Amino acid sequence: MRKLFFTLSLLVVVGTVVAQTAPPADIRTIRQNLKKLNVLGSVLYIAAHPDDENTRLLAYLAQEKHYRTGYLSLTRGDGGQNLIGTEQGELLGLIRTQELLAARRVDGAEQFFSRANDFGFSKNPEETLKFWDKEKVLGDMVWVIRKFRPDVMICRFPTTGEGGHGNHTASAILAQEAFSAAADPKRYPEQLKYVQVWQAKRLLWNTFNFGNTNTTSEDQFKLNVGIYNPVLGESYGELAAESRSNHKTQGFGSARQRGDAFEYFKTILGDAPKADLMDGVQTTWSRIPAGASIGAEVAAITKDFNDDAPQNSVKALVGLLDKVDKTIATDKAMQTVRLTATAAADYEYWHKQKTTEVKDLIAACAGLWFESYAAQPTYALGDSMTVNNQMINRNKVPISGLKVDGGGETIKAMTGTDNWNLSASEVTTVPFDNKDLRMPLKVLSQPYWLQTSHNIGSYVLANDTLAGYPENPYAPKVSYIFNIYGRDISYNRTVQFKYVDPARGEIYQPVVIAPPVTANIAEKAYIFNSTQPQTVQVKLKAFTNAAGSVSVKPVAGWKITPEKIDFIGKKAGDEWTVAFTVAPTDTRTNTAGFDVIVTANGKQFSQGLLQMRYEHIPSITLFPPAQAKLVNISLKTAGKKIGYIAGAGDLIPDALREVGYEVHPLTENEILNGDLSSYDAIVLGVRSYNTNQRLPYQQPRLMEYVKNGGNLVVQYNVNNPLVTREIGPYPFTIVNQRVTNEDAPVTITDSNNPVLNYPNKITQDDFKDWIQERSIYMLTNLAPEYQTPLQMGDPNDAQSKGALAVANYGKGRFVYTSLVFFRELPAGVPGAYRLFVNLLSKPKN
Structure with a gap:
């Protein structure tokens, strides 16, 4: 059975620039949208x-x-x-x-x-x-x-x-x-x-x-x-x-x-x-009964459009909007006679699509710009949000009688501000800053598909x-109504937070609606190999004024103290850390969940805070379950100091630190000029030979490290492109062969091999409870110097020995593995830890 593992760490990567919420209004976009207007x-x-x-x-x-x-x-x-x-x-x-x-x-x-x-x-x-x-x-x-x-x-x-x-x-x-x-x-x-x-x-x-x-x-x-x-x-x-x-x-x-x-x-x-x-x-307006004349009018507006004076087309577009509405209204009265239910639905569908397109063209040609901004980036569930709404009429089209309303799609309508005359020379601001007008926040900013737990499929x-x-369809919105050439026209804008970064300029990002207090556990998994207690730190963050307590759900086989930690007088933005002492009650293998419960202002929450930021996409915020994994396993380690060469990115270094290793990220200068003999093992991260263009120059030094007695462990790479194909001391070929069934049987073909015996004895039990898959991009055409102690394959597929290859070279050892340790170790899979530790542990001669 496939298992689900949810990463809980707080991730802040780099900043991001988010596109403004107003649609583009440049001439090329207007031209393209005029053409689109005549296509159904x-x-x-x-x-x-x-x-x-x-x-x-x-x-x-x-x-x-x-x-x-x-x-x-x-x-x-x-x-x-x-x-x-x-x-x-x-x-x-x-x-x-x-x-x-x-x-x-x-x-x-x-x-x-x-x-x-x-x-x-x-x-x-x-x-x-x-x-x-x-x-x-x-x-x-x-x-x-x-x-x-x-x-x-x-x-x-x-x-x-x-x-x-x-x-x-x-x-x-x-x-x-x-x-x-x-x-x-x-x-x-x-x-x-x-x-x-x-x-x-x-x-x-x-x-x-x-x-x-x-x-x-x-x-x-x-x-x-x-x-x-x-x-x-x-x-x-x-x-x-x-x-x-x-x-x-x-x-x-x-x-x-x-x-x-x-x-x-x-x-x-x-x-x-x-x-x-x-x-x-x-695909023309003839698709709609009585629509041919609309198509002719669209063609005329397009022909008369002036790039230098787009506002000259606004009046005609407003007339077109009226004509579209009148045509649909007339036909609705007759559709029982003239239209089938399917044709009527098609008619209404295209009316909705084209009405939106015409309205957006009116705003673009009028130079009408309007957006809504929250006063701060984050609010607590149950609080209310202050919103500033800004607008300007840049092409001097007659626009009056506007209304701004915080109703939106999911927030119940409230009284807005009416009868403004929109200036043609300066930005008009309509604030929702009166206590009675502030927007109530009832829906958490949690991706709708992650609101509840789910199975693997x-x-x-x-x-x-x-x-x-x-994305979530219920983000806070503000509705606008403008009167343009005597016609009331409505629009919506999603509320954003906007600020100015000194280096990057104006930045937009989604407004976040958070639990009153979030709880982030320091690690995703805590590995125990005795009854010795460990300290589990929980970082709390308040998004509103709050008082309450933090506790951990009791779990059999584990002692967790204290039972509860109270807090009072916390204000929005406060962060603090609490600590629980955790220990297994005996030495038996035991895996359990560590679930944090926050009681804030009389209500219970059990959510962390996770933010991801990359420059090419908007910032992402979610509130994963406030939980970690407790794993008690029989684990022996040998050696202490690990050098790590990063690849495409994985969480293996954190997992190794969790079981007591000192993991040092190696720089190129350290690889080329440092004393590598001080490391008990050097590990290359996943896809290193796909992403690290400097590895061909570092490779001779790594092989020298092995030859002089070192232990080099290379994790999986895809077969193409590779920065070099001379990855090991002897040849092999990487192929797109996988074992995708995480429960696929594993045969131990060389039970005496040191990687299966030192310092932990590896048995069939160590391949239980793996997640998602066993091995990807496996090896073939291996030179005879390689030992292949494992064999595996999906049901009805050929068995392969290409998941783990070990070779002695000089005084040292080279290991290549396509086993998916990058998934298993962060998930706290006991057997994966035991085997990976063995790969790091070259027996003393």
């Missing part, structure tokens, strides 16, 4: 993970064809590797969610997700669908299709396995089922209280040619998506590279491509396209209608 068509692209999407095709569909374009990624990429930090699991999924949103801001598509969890590499779709809970994930897909109403659906992968990953194949299988299920009122009928059934015109497979797999052919339908857009000033190959380069955790920085580039398609379901992707679909949603959203 939609395309939904479907795959399994962040980075699976074809960014060049998405950019072409959204920016050249001006279709409403969406990408449905079934997972958030939680099970992948991280090249820019140490986050794994849900934390990595949060980062990759924001990377996808950053990519969509570039290519112009929209982003959606299901509740499926990326539990790691899967070799077949059967395993994937078993873990995902197929019916629930399929229901999410049907929900997104019924809401988005795509005319064309496109899969990245086929159902026949050429995509390699079982998640990939499963995404195609589910897309085929969802294509039909979305149109069937008997499937997921509970959704029909909110949406109508929907039948897309066709489902296509976007065939591909990458790696050693070419699924394209010239008899397939194809599109040239490499064309140049003079309004944007770049081709879609250039735009796609910028979009894809946001997938930094995956190392997918891409070169800009110029010139023709063809995408190929196979028809899976529905009518095959012949001349155009949208064959058989009406899928998240638990409080409400199925949340499916699809990339």
